[in-house]
Amino acid sequence: MSGVGSESSKPLSERRASRPIRLGKLAVGGDAPVSVQSMATTDTRDRQATIDQCRMLQAAGCDAVRVAVPDDDAADNLGAIAKAVTIPVIADIHFNYHLALRAIEAGVAGVRVNPGNIGGQKRVREVARAAKERGIPIRIGVNGGSLEKELLERYGYPAPEAMVESAVRHIRMLEDEDFFDIKVSLKASDVPTMVRAYRLAAKTFDYALHLGVTEAGTLLQGSVKSAVGIGMLLAEGIGDTIRVSLTADPVEEVKVGIHLLKSLGLRDGGMTLVSCPTCGRCSVDMITATQRIEKALENVSEEVHVAVMGCEVNGPGEAREADVGIAYGHNNVGLLFKKGKVVRRFAADELEEALVAEVRSIVEERSGKLPIVNQ
CATH class of the missing domain: 3.20.20.20 (Dihydropteroate synthase-like)
Known part of the structure; x- marks a missing residue:
């Protein structure tokens, strides 16, 4: 990793x-x-x-x-x-x-x-x-x-x-x-x-x-x-x-x-965000999507590496290297990765919410606060 x-x-x-x-x-x-x-x-x-x-x-x-x-x-x-x-x-x-x-x-x-x-x-x-x-x-x-x-x-x-x-x-x-x-x-x-x-x-x-x-x-x-x-x-x-x-x-x-x-590897803690600069292959508005994700996770205190990628060229590779990552693809779908493995395929408009939820789950786990499970 x-x-x-x-x-x-x-x-x-x-x-x-x-x-x-x-x-x-x-x-x-x-x-x-x-x-x-x-x-x-x-x-x-x-x-x-x-x-x-x-x-x-x-x-x-x-x-x-x-x-x-x-x-x-x-x-x-x-x-x-x-x-x-x-x-x-x-x-x-x-x-x-x-x-x-x-x-x-x-x-x-x-x-x-x-x-x-x-x-x-x-x-x-x-x-x-x-x-x-x-x-x-x-x-x-x-x-x-x-x-x-x-x-x-x-x-x-x-x-x-x-x-x-x-x-x-x-x-x-x-x-x-x-x-x-x-x-x-x-x-x-x-x-x-x-x-x-x-x-x-x-x-x-x-x-x-x-x-x-x-x-x-x-x-x-x-x-x-x-x-x-x-x-x-x-x-x-x-x-x-x-x-x-x-x-x-x-x-x-x-x-x-x-x-x-x-x-420079001189400080730990908080979110490290990797995101692609977007190009003509991208089928979603990566700029605003990434800004929303960054805003949603700006107060994360635990060390977590997040990747937000826009297409299938470098997307899957970078997403696999992160703690949690998403990679958008064709036909309005994308993949959610966690610790190097594909968790699930989502519709493009569901990926952001799924990513944020997964990051928060990891943060709760690492901070010793287990997520609440609805009975």
Whole structure:
């Protein structure tokens, strides 16, 4: 079988060894699974709206969520937000060391702050000590769009070497305070620059790496750019946690991130859907049929491999390789497959319902909840 978890879906490269850290209960780096993060788009000063969105991200499978902390009013809500969800909440802070201290006191699981931007080594010392006392890691976030002026003048553009040099500067400021619970990101909107920066960083230090293509764009363009950039690095064994940055509902970021990891054999759980792109041989509307099936099964949590195929050329073969599959044929009929065997021939308009019912039966069986049998 070629489903997820089989020999064919093992990671392409051995993972880079990185220092492990913990975001609350979530392990990052070392031999921990690659995690998916997102960022709330709500105004953190609106406590309930932010809690509601964090809960939606959690339900979608997000492993950690970041929230913006632009001022004291936002910081006031951090404790309540962190308690309202079971996934780690990370405070995103720029320039203001006071807000970093407040976030740490509020009980967030992590802080994103660049030591070189908060007012000198004395303030770095205060933040590092507070974070160390609470066991809270700090993420250093280097961005190609906001590099130090001196580095831009020396390199002439946001070069990968400049980005890594910037990261090392920030790292040393924390290391000088005996602080080593560090995670680093080196994001750029240009995929080749981002990839080269992470490759160089992976050779330069052993801290956990948070991967992402920043300002990637809309759902379509951003997903493609992120899949290329993040996927290349993960396939090389580089990366410990990811965020797919989209100008879209952040739930979509989580969905794309999860599918990205699943496609590389780096995450289990949920439905893996194989479907044909349709052609002139197909006798049904494959596009809408597949969309309906995907929608009906979008909340499946157990690992299940599903195939939806439109004709007899590749259809039966792909359907046999899935846990459950259907293959449409001529004369308005099709076949339902389960674990490599034909279960039954159905009329074409009955196949969707039969497939969904079979998947749900498998999910109930695997989750330990036996399907109810009508007496």
